[in-house]
Amino acid sequence: MAAPNTTQPAAPAREAVPLPPTRRQYLALAVLVLAQLAIWLDNTVLNVALTTLADPGRGLGASPTELQWSVSSYTLVFAVLMFTGGVLADRHGHRRLLLAGMAVFGAASVWAAYAQSATELVVARGTMGAGSALVMPATLALIAQIFDERHRAGAIAVWSGSSGLAIATGPLLSGLLLDHFWWGSVFLVNVPIVLLCGAGALLFLPGRGPQDVPPRFDPAGVSLSTAGLFALVWGVIEGGHRGAWSDPAVLGALIGGAALLAAFVAVELRVANPSFDVRLFADVRFAGASVAVMLAFFGLNGSMYYTSFYLQGVQGHTPLACGAALTPVAFGVLAGAPASARLVRRFGVRPVVTAAMLLAAAAFFSYVFLDEHSGLGVFWALLVLQGLGMGAAIAPTTEAVIAVLPSGRTGAGSAVNNATRQVGGVLGVAVLGSVLAGAYRDRVGPDLRDLPEPVGRAAAQSAESARLLAARLDRPRLADLADQGFVHAMHVTAAVGAAVTAVGAGVIWWAFGRAARGRAPGGRGRR
Template identity: 30%
Template sequence: MEKAPQGDGGAQNPSPAPAKGLRGHPWLTLFAVAVGVMMVALDGTIVAIANPAIQHDLGATLDQLQWITNGYLLALAVALITAGKLGDRFGHRQTFLIGIAGFAAASGAIGLSDSIAFVIGFRVLQGLFGALLMPAALGLLRATFPAEKLNMAIGIWGMVIGASTAGGPILGGFLVEHVSWQSVFFINVPVGVIALVFGLVILKDHRAENAPRSFDVLGILLLSGAMGSLIWGIIQAGADWGWASGNTWGCLLSAMLLFGVFAYWETKVKEPLIPMAMFRSVPLSAGVVLMVLMAFAFMGGLFFVTFYLQGVQGLGPIDAGLHLLPLTAMMIVSSPLAGALITKFGPRIPLVGGMVCTAAAMFGMITLSEGTGTFAMSLWFALLGLGLAPVMVGATEVIVGNAPLELSGVAGGLQQAAMQVGGALGTAVLGAVMSSKVSSDFAENWTAAGVPGEPAPGLEQAAEFGMVPQELAQAPGMTPDMLDRIGGVIHDTFLDGMGLAFTVAGVVAAVAAGVAVFTKRGENAEAGAGGAHI
């Protein structure tokens, strides 16, 4: 298998000189960047548990709630690779600190917003600033740690991302129930201040010697347009347009055309946004695809789990978060184990095994119903955490380790961009699957339940969330029996849609297990053993 060319600056990377004092100390650097990365990773999932409260408070529709997540993930995905280049060119410390400050400010603005449009808009801004600090964090680690300890540092870095991603719903549940949904965003302000102070005191500037001197503006526009068209078309297909609509197909075909033009342009421009030569490495390409598919299944599925717990199971936000504790705990416990296995045996076997477990968990969650007990739910959530941990830890090593050293910022951005694109696609596609299934099954379930008359406006939308409207009990002529029947229709229809969504997620995870077969440790990742490269 051919590797991407290493270039002049990629052949050797001497270990950094030992740090004197606080600035540039490897383990303190790891701590400083972990605080910032934790904040961004949390925000990828912490909002999921707050979605029902946001929907009730601001009257959001399903597609608007999807854009609260997708606007953030899409902005991250589009900007990450460019942000990686900015770090390589102007210094990872500077871009990291700007990202921290902007992310905290955007978070505070979201908490002060009183309309869904402002929430979505500031979430996009939040994602753009988050993109600045994610690849910069990885660049700082690679510049600070000696070769023999870099694998361990990247493993801890990946563990922080995995644990933060999984821990979002628990922290979110506590904040939503005891404070407000706005506090989910306000909490980033003090955390951001702490990260900024540590960053100013501890982080040491680093710039890649062979970093690009110009930026591929057209490439940025083409990639942004392609991703935006793809996500927008999928969301609108499930929400308003339908899959047979000319608008839907126009968006999807535009996305494919823009992706094609982007790929062609990247082979012609002098300093491309994404050097296509990187993808000559089969393991690197497999790692990128694996991240997309893993995030598709995980983030897309998690979007519905929170509504299932609060709507169908009738749990409060904090109880819903606690029910996801097996997922979080298993990721935290198994991440170090996964790191050790990957270090000893290489990434292929742990990654394949992880995605098999993830697929099994997704197929298992198809069985979730109104009567499912805590033990059965915990079993599937724990299996999902066990499966995700190796991928969260190992994919970074696969992608960055198989990339040229002078493109470390780009590789770090590519790894995170793949995760954000997968999450946005998963939320959009599975949301569209859910909406289509609800639309096709609601009327049939209404008739089968023996409910007289036509359903009131808004009840079909309630079935997309699995939540019986509180005001339904006060409707004229509503009896307890009728309320139970209508509640049953809403819950059954939601479970039909969720079951189909988890089926799709399970198939995607199974495909990801096949893709993981093509991964392997790269030369840069093997530096700890051989000392030749980082």
């Protein structure tokens, strides 16, 4: 008789509980957030200083064109060199490029602080943008290297949320420094951040792993993308400044830039080791998220540009009060970014990001209800809504972009994600800045006809020029006309920015809906 089988049935295997990130991973994330913070500070720190820079006594006596270029040169160079930064990071190591970029950024910050003319400031700001272009792709690529897919979305949400902190800290810090020191101090604040970030990178960020295979350098792709983007963006900015889109130089830059970018795409489709594989744009999620981010930052950067003039010029606030008035947007961004991660897990990217971008567009449009006498309470409420929308939109779209990138191409891929932000931002300042200037001239022009021709021409150039003339000539009516003209121009500009951001919401809805239909059998599936 066989012995009874006393073997107990095997207990079902327990699913392994994912371990939380380690202390070293958190410290590495802190370094990357600090680097991101430094880069974003210089996207915002100059906005509050623009009125000071326009003053011949306290600043550099910069013209409206020079003011726009002082903002745009940073984002322009940042955008056009982003592809190069991503390729170099993939080839030479993300930590190495981050350290090199921070060194360039810090040295150029000192140069900008001691610039002796508006032209020198524009060049120094462009050099700062070159350093940022080396840093930014490396930060996002290092997050993908440090965190696995279980924790990556949360890390990206924290990384994205830091931009909200910079949006608030930049204007507030700028206002505080301008109230106590000269205008160049707003750039020297970068130096200690650079030093701290460099030390942290050496201690906590990983170097190139032994399994990494550096991609071959693609000089044709890098050259064509850099030259094409520069020509195209320069044409847009200069066309807005001159108010003459048929100018041969502007038309030549626009057509030449488009031709160079078309050549870039053709080259990248043929080479074995492209600087960026444009085939990734065949993924509708990647393409949709990239375009939507660009359009969102178009509205954001444009609004940050004109609201500073509104607060200091029309409302008469000091730089410090102006910086403090802009801080509520950070509360919205810091709340929206982490909340979006939870909402996306429950509802999906498509409805969450679409709703977030529509909320941001509505906030941009609501500036049409502000006038010379509006209280700060209404303005703060609009900023919180704007921040919530932007924060909840950017983190999920960034995660969607990174999710479709192959390993080993995260540097170049994240460069596209960040380049679209900067291209959107520089176009926002350029296009909305030109809309603002044109609407202002159209509104005040008829009321300036009774002034001497040189005075009227100067007053029509900008509201800041008109106020300086009003004080010098003791014409308070001219200052009132400047305020009324600027508010009208801000209304027109806000409506344009809101419309562009709303288009981004439509792009997300279409792109992720199409992707969901493509993955689901029979055209059905969760979106």
